[in-house]
Amino acid sequence: MSLRVEHDLHKRRRGRNTGVGLILGAFVVLILALTVAKVTSGDFELPSIEEGQ
Amino acid sequence: MSDVSYHSTTIEPEAELGDYFALLKPRVMSLVVFTAFVGMLAAPQSVNPVIAFASILFVAVGAGASGALNMWWDADIDGVMRRTAKRPIPSGRVTAGEAKVLGFALSGLSVMMLALSANMLAAVLLAFTIFFYLVIYSMWLKRATPQNIVIGGAAGAFPPVIGWVIATGAFSIEAWLMFALIFMWTPPHFWALALFMRSDYDDAQVPMLTVTHGRKATRAHILVYTVLLVGLVAGAGFTSLGGPVFLAAAAVLNVLFLKGAFDIWRRDEAQAEADDYTVEKSFFKLSLWYLFLHFGAILADAVLMPFVVMLT
Numbered sequence: 001m002s003l004r005v006e007h008d009l010h011k012r013r014r015g016r017n018t019g020v021g022l023i024l025g026a027f028v029v030l031i032l033a034l035t036v037a038k039v040t041s042g043d044f045e046l047p048s049i050e051e052g053q
Numbered sequence: 054m055s056d057v058s059y060h061s062t063t064i065e066p067e068a069e070l071g072d073y074f075a076l077l078k079p080r081v082m083s084l085v086v087f088t089a090f091v092g093m094l095a096a097p098q099s100v101n102p103v104i105a106f107a108s109i110l111f112v113a114v115g116a117g118a119s120g121a122l123n124m125w126w127d128a129d130i131d132g133v134m135r136r137t138a139k140r141p142i143p144s145g146r147v148t149a150g151e152a153k154v155l156g157f158a159l160s161g162l163s164v165m166m167l168a169l170s171a172n173m174l175a176a177v178l179l180a181f182t183i184f185f186y187l188v189i190y191s192m193w194l195k196r197a198t199p200q201n202i203v204i205g206g207a208a209g210a211f212p213p214v215i216g217w218v219i220a221t222g223a224f225s226i227e228a229w230l231m232f233a234l235i236f237m238w239t240p241p242h243f244w245a246l247a248l249f250m251r252s253d254y255d256d257a258q259v260p261m262l263t264v265t266h267g268r269k270a271t272r273a274h275i276l277v278y279t280v281l282l283v284g285l286v287a288g289a290g291f292t293s294l295g296g297p298v299f300l301a302a303a304a305v306l307n308v309l310f311l312k313g314a315f316d317i318w319r320r321d322e323a324q325a326e327a328d329d330y331t332v333e334k335s336f337f338k339l340s341l342w343y344l345f346l347h348f349g350a351i352l353a354d355a356v357l358m359p360f361v362v363m364l365t
Contacts, residue, residue: 009067012067012069013067015070016067016069016070020070030110034103034169034170036103037103041101041104
Protein backbone atom coordinates (compact mmCIF):
# COMPACT_ATOMS: atom_id res chain seq x y z
CA MET A 1 0.00 0.00 0.00
CA SER A 2 1.30 3.41 -0.89
CA LEU A 3 2.16 5.71 1.96
CA ARG A 4 1.60 8.74 -0.25
CA VAL A 5 -1.95 9.87 0.27
CA GLU A 6 -2.85 12.83 -1.86
CA HIS A 7 -3.83 15.68 0.38
CA ASP A 8 -6.55 18.13 -0.59
CA LEU A 9 -3.84 20.77 -0.57
CA HIS A 10 -2.04 19.05 -3.46
CA LYS A 11 -5.23 18.93 -5.49
CA ARG A 12 -5.78 22.65 -4.98
CA ARG A 13 -2.15 23.39 -5.78
CA ARG A 14 -2.36 21.38 -9.01
CA GLY A 15 -5.56 23.21 -10.01
CA ARG A 16 -3.89 26.53 -9.36
CA ASN A 17 -0.77 25.65 -11.33
CA THR A 18 -2.83 24.40 -14.28
CA GLY A 19 -4.82 27.63 -14.22
CA VAL A 20 -1.73 29.84 -14.15
CA GLY A 21 -0.24 27.77 -16.98
CA LEU A 22 -3.32 28.22 -19.13
CA ILE A 23 -3.42 31.98 -18.43
CA LEU A 24 0.25 32.33 -19.42
CA GLY A 25 -0.35 30.28 -22.58
CA ALA A 26 -3.32 32.48 -23.50
CA PHE A 27 -1.19 35.59 -22.87
CA VAL A 28 1.48 34.34 -25.28
CA VAL A 29 -1.16 33.67 -27.97
CA LEU A 30 -2.66 37.13 -27.38
CA ILE A 31 0.73 38.86 -27.76
CA LEU A 32 1.34 36.91 -30.98
CA ALA A 33 -2.07 37.92 -32.38
CA LEU A 34 -1.51 41.53 -31.30
CA THR A 35 1.89 41.59 -33.00
CA VAL A 36 0.44 40.22 -36.25
CA ALA A 37 -2.42 42.75 -36.11
CA LYS A 38 -0.03 45.66 -35.47
CA VAL A 39 2.43 44.68 -38.17
CA THR A 40 -0.23 44.06 -40.83
CA SER A 41 -2.26 47.18 -40.01
CA GLY A 42 0.69 49.40 -40.98
CA ASP A 43 1.50 50.77 -37.51
CA PHE A 44 5.14 49.80 -37.91
CA GLU A 45 5.72 50.58 -41.56
CA LEU A 46 9.07 52.19 -42.26
CA PRO A 47 8.91 55.60 -43.89
CA SER A 48 9.58 55.30 -47.61
CA ILE A 49 13.02 56.49 -48.70
CA GLU A 50 12.96 58.63 -51.78
CA GLU A 51 15.37 57.82 -54.57
CA GLY A 52 18.60 59.78 -54.71
CA GLN A 53 18.79 60.30 -50.96
CA MET B 54 10.59 14.74 13.62
CA SER B 55 8.19 11.90 14.36
CA ASP B 56 5.10 11.01 12.41
CA VAL B 57 2.93 12.28 15.23
CA SER B 58 4.45 15.73 15.16
CA TYR B 59 4.07 15.78 11.38
CA HIS B 60 0.37 15.09 11.56
CA SER B 61 -0.24 17.62 14.32
CA THR B 62 1.28 20.41 12.23
CA THR B 63 -1.45 22.70 10.99
CA ILE B 64 -1.30 23.33 7.29
CA GLU B 65 -1.93 26.88 6.16
CA PRO B 66 -4.98 27.04 3.93
CA GLU B 67 -3.92 27.63 0.34
CA ALA B 68 -6.07 29.66 -1.99
CA GLU B 69 -7.56 28.29 -5.17
CA LEU B 70 -7.28 30.14 -8.46
CA GLY B 71 -10.92 31.23 -8.08
CA ASP B 72 -10.05 33.03 -4.83
CA TYR B 73 -7.51 35.19 -6.64
CA PHE B 74 -10.05 35.81 -9.37
CA ALA B 75 -12.56 36.95 -6.71
CA LEU B 76 -9.97 39.54 -5.60
CA LEU B 77 -10.38 41.22 -8.98
CA LYS B 78 -14.09 41.98 -8.30
CA PRO B 79 -15.43 40.20 -11.41
CA ARG B 80 -18.82 41.94 -11.28
CA VAL B 81 -17.23 45.40 -11.30
CA MET B 82 -14.90 44.18 -14.04
CA SER B 83 -17.86 43.14 -16.21
CA LEU B 84 -19.34 46.65 -15.89
CA VAL B 85 -15.96 48.17 -16.76
CA VAL B 86 -15.63 45.92 -19.82
CA PHE B 87 -19.14 46.82 -20.98
CA THR B 88 -18.82 50.60 -20.57
CA ALA B 89 -15.29 50.70 -22.07
CA PHE B 90 -16.54 48.61 -25.00
CA VAL B 91 -19.47 51.00 -25.55
CA GLY B 92 -17.10 54.01 -25.37
CA MET B 93 -14.86 52.40 -27.98
CA LEU B 94 -17.71 51.52 -30.35
CA ALA B 95 -19.43 54.90 -29.98
CA ALA B 96 -16.23 56.63 -31.13
CA PRO B 97 -16.08 57.75 -34.76
CA GLN B 98 -12.93 55.70 -35.56
CA SER B 99 -12.97 51.93 -35.99
CA VAL B 100 -10.42 49.70 -34.29
CA ASN B 101 -8.83 46.46 -35.52
CA PRO B 102 -10.79 43.66 -33.75
CA VAL B 103 -7.67 42.03 -32.27
CA ILE B 104 -6.37 45.36 -30.96
CA ALA B 105 -9.86 46.17 -29.64
CA PHE B 106 -10.16 42.81 -27.83
CA ALA B 107 -6.67 43.05 -26.32
CA SER B 108 -7.13 46.68 -25.24
CA ILE B 109 -10.47 46.03 -23.52
CA LEU B 110 -8.93 42.98 -21.83
CA PHE B 111 -6.08 45.11 -20.45
CA VAL B 112 -8.57 47.72 -19.21
CA ALA B 113 -10.43 44.87 -17.46
CA VAL B 114 -7.18 43.61 -15.90
CA GLY B 115 -6.40 47.15 -14.72
CA ALA B 116 -9.86 47.42 -13.16
CA GLY B 117 -9.34 44.02 -11.51
CA ALA B 118 -5.97 45.14 -10.18
CA SER B 119 -7.51 48.21 -8.55
CA GLY B 120 -10.18 45.91 -7.06
CA ALA B 121 -7.45 43.71 -5.50
CA LEU B 122 -5.64 46.78 -4.14
CA ASN B 123 -8.92 48.07 -2.70
CA MET B 124 -9.48 44.71 -0.96
CA TRP B 125 -5.93 44.80 0.42
CA TRP B 126 -6.42 48.30 1.84
CA ASP B 127 -9.97 47.75 3.11
CA ALA B 128 -9.45 44.25 4.56
CA ASP B 129 -10.15 45.55 8.10
CA ILE B 130 -13.55 47.10 7.33
CA ASP B 131 -14.52 44.35 4.85
CA GLY B 132 -14.38 41.89 7.77
CA VAL B 133 -16.84 43.99 9.77
CA MET B 134 -19.44 44.54 7.05
CA ARG B 135 -21.94 41.76 6.28
CA ARG B 136 -21.89 42.53 2.56
CA THR B 137 -18.12 42.08 2.27
CA ALA B 138 -17.27 39.60 5.06
CA LYS B 139 -17.06 36.67 2.64
CA ARG B 140 -14.44 38.32 0.43
CA PRO B 141 -11.19 36.30 0.06
CA ILE B 142 -9.11 38.28 2.59
CA PRO B 143 -11.54 38.61 5.54
CA SER B 144 -12.55 34.96 5.11
CA GLY B 145 -8.88 33.94 5.37
CA ARG B 146 -8.50 32.32 1.93
CA VAL B 147 -5.99 34.88 0.65
CA THR B 148 -3.58 37.03 2.68
CA ALA B 149 -3.60 40.83 2.41
CA GLY B 150 0.02 40.69 1.25
CA GLU B 151 -0.86 38.40 -1.67
CA ALA B 152 -3.64 40.78 -2.73
CA LYS B 153 -1.22 43.72 -2.60
CA VAL B 154 1.41 41.96 -4.75
CA LEU B 155 -1.20 40.73 -7.25
CA GLY B 156 -2.78 44.20 -7.43
CA PHE B 157 0.46 46.09 -8.05
CA ALA B 158 1.78 43.49 -10.52
CA LEU B 159 -1.42 43.49 -12.58
CA SER B 160 -1.60 47.31 -12.45
CA GLY B 161 1.86 47.63 -13.98
CA LEU B 162 1.21 44.91 -16.53
CA SER B 163 -2.17 46.27 -17.66
CA VAL B 164 -0.94 49.87 -18.07
CA MET B 165 2.17 48.78 -19.96
CA MET B 166 0.23 46.44 -22.25
CA LEU B 167 -2.47 49.03 -22.96
CA ALA B 168 0.24 51.51 -24.01
CA LEU B 169 1.54 48.90 -26.46
CA SER B 170 -1.81 47.69 -27.78
CA ALA B 171 -3.66 51.05 -27.99
CA ASN B 172 -1.89 54.34 -27.23
CA MET B 173 -0.09 56.21 -24.48
CA LEU B 174 -3.03 58.47 -23.58
CA ALA B 175 -5.29 55.46 -22.91
CA ALA B 176 -2.56 53.90 -20.75
CA VAL B 177 -2.04 57.12 -18.75
CA LEU B 178 -5.80 57.34 -18.21
CA LEU B 179 -5.91 53.72 -16.97
CA ALA B 180 -2.98 54.40 -14.61
CA PHE B 181 -4.74 57.50 -13.31
CA THR B 182 -7.97 55.52 -12.78
CA ILE B 183 -6.14 52.89 -10.70
CA PHE B 184 -4.39 55.66 -8.72
CA PHE B 185 -7.69 57.49 -8.21
CA TYR B 186 -9.51 54.36 -6.97
CA LEU B 187 -6.72 53.26 -4.63
CA VAL B 188 -5.28 56.50 -3.30
CA ILE B 189 -7.98 59.16 -3.68
CA TYR B 190 -11.01 56.94 -2.96
CA SER B 191 -9.89 53.92 -0.87
CA MET B 192 -7.05 55.46 1.13
CA TRP B 193 -8.31 59.00 1.54
CA LEU B 194 -11.96 59.85 0.85
CA LYS B 195 -13.73 56.63 1.87
CA ARG B 196 -12.93 56.97 5.58
CA ALA B 197 -12.71 60.76 5.68
CA THR B 198 -15.82 62.33 4.19
CA PRO B 199 -19.48 61.57 3.45
CA GLN B 200 -18.74 62.82 -0.07
CA ASN B 201 -16.62 59.66 -0.50
CA ILE B 202 -18.70 58.03 -3.18
CA VAL B 203 -19.55 61.31 -4.92
CA ILE B 204 -15.91 62.05 -5.78
CA GLY B 205 -14.82 58.40 -5.70
CA GLY B 206 -17.44 57.64 -8.33
CA ALA B 207 -15.09 59.20 -10.86
CA ALA B 208 -12.95 56.05 -10.75
CA GLY B 209 -15.84 53.99 -12.09
CA ALA B 210 -16.68 56.65 -14.66
CA PHE B 211 -13.37 56.59 -16.54
CA PRO B 212 -13.75 53.28 -18.51
CA PRO B 213 -15.96 54.66 -21.35
CA VAL B 214 -13.50 57.56 -21.73
CA ILE B 215 -10.63 55.04 -21.91
CA GLY B 216 -12.62 53.08 -24.53
CA TRP B 217 -13.14 56.25 -26.57
CA VAL B 218 -9.43 57.17 -26.30
CA ILE B 219 -8.40 53.63 -27.38
CA ALA B 220 -10.27 54.26 -30.65
CA THR B 221 -9.48 57.93 -31.28
CA GLY B 222 -6.36 58.73 -29.25
CA ALA B 223 -8.06 61.93 -28.04
CA PHE B 224 -10.82 63.24 -25.74
CA SER B 225 -14.18 64.61 -26.85
CA ILE B 226 -17.42 65.97 -25.40
CA GLU B 227 -19.23 62.65 -25.96
CA ALA B 228 -16.60 60.76 -23.96
CA TRP B 229 -16.93 63.19 -21.05
CA LEU B 230 -20.74 62.98 -21.21
CA MET B 231 -20.50 59.20 -20.75
CA PHE B 232 -18.13 59.91 -17.84
CA ALA B 233 -20.64 62.35 -16.34
CA LEU B 234 -23.48 59.85 -16.74
CA ILE B 235 -21.72 57.27 -14.54
CA PHE B 236 -20.35 59.95 -12.20
CA MET B 237 -23.82 61.40 -11.46
CA TRP B 238 -25.42 57.94 -11.30
CA THR B 239 -23.04 56.61 -8.63
CA PRO B 240 -24.27 58.62 -5.59
CA PRO B 241 -28.00 57.75 -5.83
CA HIS B 242 -27.07 54.12 -6.56
CA PHE B 243 -24.84 53.74 -3.49
CA TRP B 244 -26.97 55.85 -1.15
CA ALA B 245 -29.98 53.65 -1.92
CA LEU B 246 -27.79 50.66 -0.99
CA ALA B 247 -26.66 52.42 2.20
CA LEU B 248 -30.31 53.02 3.18
CA PHE B 249 -31.21 49.34 3.24
CA MET B 250 -27.81 47.88 4.32
CA ARG B 251 -28.63 49.57 7.59
CA SER B 252 -25.91 48.85 10.12
CA ASP B 253 -23.06 47.84 7.81
CA TYR B 254 -21.47 51.26 7.38
CA ASP B 255 -22.16 52.22 11.02
CA ASP B 256 -20.36 49.09 12.23
CA ALA B 257 -17.38 49.73 9.96
CA GLN B 258 -17.37 53.44 10.90
CA VAL B 259 -17.32 54.45 7.24
CA PRO B 260 -18.70 58.01 7.09
CA MET B 261 -21.49 57.31 4.62
CA LEU B 262 -24.08 60.05 4.30
CA THR B 263 -26.57 57.87 6.19
CA VAL B 264 -24.18 57.81 9.17
CA THR B 265 -23.05 61.46 9.19
CA HIS B 266 -26.14 63.36 8.04
CA GLY B 267 -28.92 60.88 8.75
CA ARG B 268 -31.37 59.03 6.57
CA LYS B 269 -33.70 61.94 5.87
CA ALA B 270 -30.84 63.98 4.40
CA THR B 271 -29.70 60.94 2.37
CA ARG B 272 -33.18 60.62 0.85
CA ALA B 273 -33.09 64.31 -0.13
CA HIS B 274 -29.59 63.88 -1.62
CA ILE B 275 -30.80 60.94 -3.73
CA LEU B 276 -33.57 63.09 -5.18
CA VAL B 277 -31.26 66.08 -5.89
CA TYR B 278 -28.63 63.94 -7.62
CA THR B 279 -31.30 62.12 -9.62
CA VAL B 280 -32.73 65.44 -10.86
CA LEU B 281 -29.20 66.54 -11.89
CA LEU B 282 -28.65 63.17 -13.59
CA VAL B 283 -31.90 63.44 -15.55
CA GLY B 284 -30.90 66.95 -16.68
CA LEU B 285 -27.52 65.65 -17.79
CA VAL B 286 -29.05 62.80 -19.82
CA ALA B 287 -31.46 65.26 -21.44
CA GLY B 288 -28.45 67.39 -22.42
CA ALA B 289 -26.61 64.34 -23.80
CA GLY B 290 -29.61 63.76 -26.07
CA PHE B 291 -28.61 66.88 -28.04
CA THR B 292 -25.11 65.55 -28.83
CA SER B 293 -24.12 62.75 -31.21
CA LEU B 294 -24.88 60.30 -28.36
CA GLY B 295 -28.57 61.10 -28.78
CA GLY B 296 -29.51 58.51 -31.37
CA PRO B 297 -33.10 57.23 -31.65
CA VAL B 298 -32.54 54.21 -29.37
CA PHE B 299 -30.84 56.37 -26.73
CA LEU B 300 -33.63 58.95 -26.78
CA ALA B 301 -36.35 56.30 -26.49
CA ALA B 302 -34.57 54.43 -23.68
CA ALA B 303 -33.69 57.65 -21.84
CA ALA B 304 -37.28 58.91 -21.96
CA VAL B 305 -38.62 55.78 -20.23
CA LEU B 306 -35.73 55.16 -17.83
CA ASN B 307 -35.49 58.73 -16.57
CA VAL B 308 -39.20 58.97 -15.81
CA LEU B 309 -38.99 55.71 -13.82
CA PHE B 310 -35.78 56.75 -12.05
CA LEU B 311 -37.15 60.16 -11.14
CA LYS B 312 -40.33 58.59 -9.80
CA GLY B 313 -38.26 56.12 -7.74
CA ALA B 314 -36.15 58.93 -6.26
CA PHE B 315 -39.29 60.94 -5.48
CA ASP B 316 -40.86 57.93 -3.73
CA ILE B 317 -37.71 57.47 -1.63
CA TRP B 318 -37.72 61.15 -0.68
CA ARG B 319 -41.39 61.03 0.40
CA ARG B 320 -40.90 58.10 2.77
CA ASP B 321 -39.64 58.13 6.33
CA GLU B 322 -37.78 55.45 8.26
CA ALA B 323 -40.90 54.05 9.93
CA GLN B 324 -42.54 53.40 6.56
CA ALA B 325 -39.32 51.95 5.14
CA GLU B 326 -38.84 49.60 8.09
CA ALA B 327 -42.47 48.52 7.92
CA ASP B 328 -42.11 47.17 4.39
CA ASP B 329 -38.44 46.13 4.72
CA TYR B 330 -37.12 48.88 2.43
CA THR B 331 -39.06 47.67 -0.63
CA VAL B 332 -38.93 51.03 -2.40
CA GLU B 333 -35.21 51.53 -1.68
CA LYS B 334 -34.38 48.00 -2.86
CA SER B 335 -36.37 48.35 -6.07
CA PHE B 336 -34.73 51.76 -6.74
CA PHE B 337 -31.32 50.12 -6.30
CA LYS B 338 -32.26 47.36 -8.76
CA LEU B 339 -33.64 49.94 -11.20
CA SER B 340 -30.39 51.91 -10.93
CA LEU B 341 -28.45 48.89 -12.24
CA TRP B 342 -30.82 48.60 -15.22
CA TYR B 343 -30.72 52.37 -15.69
CA LEU B 344 -26.98 52.43 -16.34
CA PHE B 345 -26.88 49.17 -18.29
CA LEU B 346 -29.71 50.20 -20.63
CA HIS B 347 -28.39 53.71 -21.26
CA PHE B 348 -25.04 52.29 -22.36
CA GLY B 349 -26.82 49.49 -24.22
CA ALA B 350 -28.77 52.18 -26.10
CA ILE B 351 -25.56 54.07 -26.99
CA LEU B 352 -24.15 50.77 -28.25
CA ALA B 353 -27.29 49.98 -30.25
CA ASP B 354 -27.21 53.43 -31.89
CA ALA B 355 -23.52 53.02 -32.75
CA VAL B 356 -24.17 49.60 -34.31
CA LEU B 357 -27.32 50.69 -36.16
CA MET B 358 -25.99 54.03 -37.42
CA PRO B 359 -24.22 52.65 -40.56
CA PHE B 360 -27.49 50.95 -41.62
CA VAL B 361 -29.48 54.16 -41.04
CA VAL B 362 -26.97 56.10 -43.15
CA MET B 363 -27.17 53.42 -45.87
CA LEU B 364 -30.97 53.63 -46.01
CA THR B 365 -31.16 57.42 -46.17
